[in-house]
Amino acid sequence: MIGLVDCNNFYVSCERVFQPRLEGVPVGVMSNNDGCVIARSNELKQMGVEMGTPAFELQNLVNQGRIRLLSSNYELYGDMSARVREVLEEFSAGVEPYSIDEMFIRADGFKPEQLLTHAREIHRKVRQYTGIPVSVGVAPSRTLAKLANRAAKKVPMFRGVCVLTPDDDATRHLLEGTQLGDVWGVGRRLVERLAIMGIRTAWDLAQADPKAIRRRFSVTLERTVRELQGTPCIELNDADRPRDRIMTSRSFGRLTSDQGELQEAIRQHAQRGAEKLRQQDSHARAVLIFLKTNRHRLDLAQYSPSAVVELPEPTDDSRLILTAARQGLETVYRRGYRFMKGGVMLLDLVDANRQKLSLLDTPERADQRDRDHKLMTALDELNQRMGSGTVRLGMPSKNAAWHLRCTHRTPCWTTRWNELPKART
Amino acid sequence: MRPSEIFHPHPAPTYHALPHPLATIRAGISGFPSPAEDYVGRTLDLNERLVKRPSATFFMTVTGDSMEGFGIQDGDTLVVDRSVDARPGHIVVALVDGEIIVKRYELLGRRPYLCSGNDRYAPIPISDLDCQLWGVVRSVIHEYPV
Numbered sequence: 001m002i003g004l005v006d007c008n009n010f011y012v013s014c015e016r017v018f019q020p021r022l023e024g025v026p027v028g029v030m031s032n033n034d035g036c037v038i039a040r041s042n043e044l045k046q047m048g049v050e051m052g053t054p055a056f057e058l059q060n061l062v063n064q065g066r067i068r069l070l071s072s073n074y075e076l077y078g079d080m081s082a083r084v085r086e087v088l089e090e091f092s093a094g095v096e097p098y099s100i101d102e103m104f105i106r107a108d109g110f111k112p113e114q115l116l117t118h119a120r121e122i123h124r125k126v127r128q129y130t131g132i133p134v135s136v137g138v139a140p141s142r143t144l145a146k147l148a149n150r151a152a153k154k155v156p157m158f159r160g161v162c163v164l165t166p167d168d169d170a171t172r173h174l175l176e177g178t179q180l181g182d183v184w185g186v187g188r189r190l191v192e193r194l195a196i197m198g199i200r201t202a203w204d205l206a207q208a209d210p211k212a213i214r215r216r217f218s219v220t221l222e223r224t225v226r227e228l229q230g231t232p233c234i235e236l237n238d239a240d241r242p243r244d245r246i247m248t249s250r251s252f253g254r255l256t257s258d259q260g261e262l263q264e265a266i267r268q269h270a271q272r273g274a275e276k277l278r279q280q281d282s283h284a285r286a287v288l289i290f291l292k293t294n295r296h297r298l299d300l301a302q303y304s305p306s307a308v309v310e311l312p313e314p315t316d317d318s319r320l321i322l323t324a325a326r327q328g329l330e331t332v333y334r335r336g337y338r339f340m341k342g343g344v345m346l347l348d349l350v351d352a353n354r355q356k357l358s359l360l361d362t363p364e365r366a367d368q369r370d371r372d373h374k375l376m377t378a379l380d381e382l383n384q385r386m387g388s389g390t391v392r393l394g395m396p397s398k399n400a401a402w403h404l405r406c407t408h409r410t411p412c413w414t415t416r417w418n419e420l421p422k423a424r425t
Numbered sequence: 426m427r428p429s430e431i432f433h434p435h436p437a438p439t440y441h442a443l444p445h446p447l448a449t450i451r452a453g454i455s456g457f458p459s460p461a462e463d464y465v466g467r468t469l470d471l472n473e474r475l476v477k478r479p480s481a482t483f484f485m486t487v488t489g490d491s492m493e494g495f496g497i498q499d500g501d502t503l504v505v506d507r508s509v510d511a512r513p514g515h516i517v518v519a520l521v522d523g524e525i526i527v528k529r530y531e532l533l534g535r536r537p538y539l540c541s542g543n544d545r546y547a548p549i550p551i552s553d554l555d556c557q558l559w560g561v562v563r564s565v566i567h568e569y570p571v
Contacts, residue, residue: 018525020520020523020524020525020557021523021524023523083479083480083481084480086479086480087480087481090480128481128507128508129478129480129481129507129508130480130481130507131507131559413483414483414484417484420484420485420486420502421483421485421486421525422485422486422487422488422525423485423486423487423488423503423518423525423526423527424488424489424524424525424526424527425487425488425489425490425491425492425493425497425499425526425527425528425541
């Protein structure tokens with residue numbers, strides 16, 4: 001069985017741990033540069049504020065004191081995410097980070113009746129230890145775990161935890177009530193094509209013949225069908241998944257403590273991530289890198305750090321992303337630990353075409369952007385035509401001369417001595 | 426990118442572990458010191474001593490003087506552990522009416538109270554308040570100006 005642990009309204013929840021006054025208040029977190037909303041509390045969602053709304057459109061509500069907008073505080077979010085992961089490492093049989101606020105966990109070896117108890121335990125522990133509320137979905141496959149998680153979050157009866165077992169009436173009921181568009185990996189275009197065949201719900205798709213689906217559509221969709229039927233067949237870094245986050249990671253061939261080797265691995269992941277980013281026409285706002293030692297080697301020292309590096313502006317430029325990834329690695333690398341795995345996550349993706357022009361933009365910047373874009377396009381084309389990795393980047397360094405605006409950033413409560421929360425006696 | 430924008434949020438293993446003094450202090454006469462007592466390479470790490478569970482440990486700064494009776498002074502640093510379930514007698518961090526406060530958790534006549542270390546402040550009954558326990562204080566760090 002596979003579990004998916006998803007932090008509820010993660011960025012806002014991080015802020016609320018240290019600012020109890022924000023509880024119950026409609027809160028939004030803004031991106032630093034272009035000032036649009038990138039995370040919302042439930043209250044803000046209910047007011048109809050959409051993702052990506054420019055902050056200035058909400059200025060009236062802010063002035064009236066009806067909502068609170070905060071600048072993003074990636075340092076805090078990165079630390080809280082690492083804490084959540086650490087708690088999960090402690091209480092589950094293995095953790096695969098999927099994004100900054102979502103992690104798959106292994107949940108094998110439990111009897112069905114123990115599973116719910118175990119999932120509840122995890123739900124409670126993460127909340128207590130870190131202050132972050134989470135939803136837990138457990139099911140035989142990742143696709144079903146995603147659906148279970150959604151149900152755990154949306155259906156009050158589940159109280160944050162939903163365990164789906166195959167051939168269960170509850171599972172069937174849930175699948176029947178799930179629109180195709182809400183199934184992991186089924187995009188809008190597929191929804192339309194499937195509707196023509198009379199496939200409208202997750203249940204319909206689960207009843208389809210996988211081989212027929214493969215012939216008419218793709219292997220990817222065939223896998224989704226099998227997953228809905230309860231057969232796990234999607235690995236985490238499945239290249240064909242359309243995504244709202246990009247995560248590239250892999251176990252190293254052998255344990256390594258060599259900084260150069262780690263550097264290389266991280267660089268490759270970052271490069272691959274940037275390529276995917278451009279393929280789907282997105283920009284990223286921050287880069288998260290992580291390393292893992294082998295937790296089963298009890299004879300070795302354990303250290304599984306992560307770091308978030310904010311990008312000066314949303315970008316799909318491999319060079320900027322690589323630089324950020326390298327800086328992240330440098331800050332967490334410690335000698336003497338033998339790492340087993342490493343990876344790169346690109347965070348807070350935005351649609352490249354809808355990107356607002358920054359006030360700080362000058363014609364020179366725009367020209368530069370054009371040139372950068374051409375360079376990246378050329379790079380991708382070469383790699384596609386001549387084989388992946390034909391053109392690779394070394395270590396360019398590029399200094400961002402402009403400053404970030406973050407007037408509404410909360411303190412880095414957990415990572416800086418001079419910004420600790422104050423407890424009144 | 427400026428160095429200040431690089432975040433390293435994970436509780437990294439310390440590089441500041443202090444060397445363990447080779448001279449061991451013995452209480453009373455208890456035979457020969459064990460040869461194992463001064464084996465080479467041993468260090469003392471304050472993290473190990475003060476932070477029992479890193480994922481659930483947070484630091485806070487104290488403001489105010491009402492806890493001086495419990496040895497908590499203005500400007501001290503609290504080591505707060507959220508994984509501990511609060512019991513009477515624990516010093517706790519609590520959220521009261523939207524504020525973070527530090528008090529001693531006590532039962533008076535089987536009702537829960539938040540108490541100060543100073544007679545001038547009356548115990549606050551928890552049941553009457555919008556109050557949530559946030560974490561339990563494991564230790565207090567008091568730094569002297571030197």
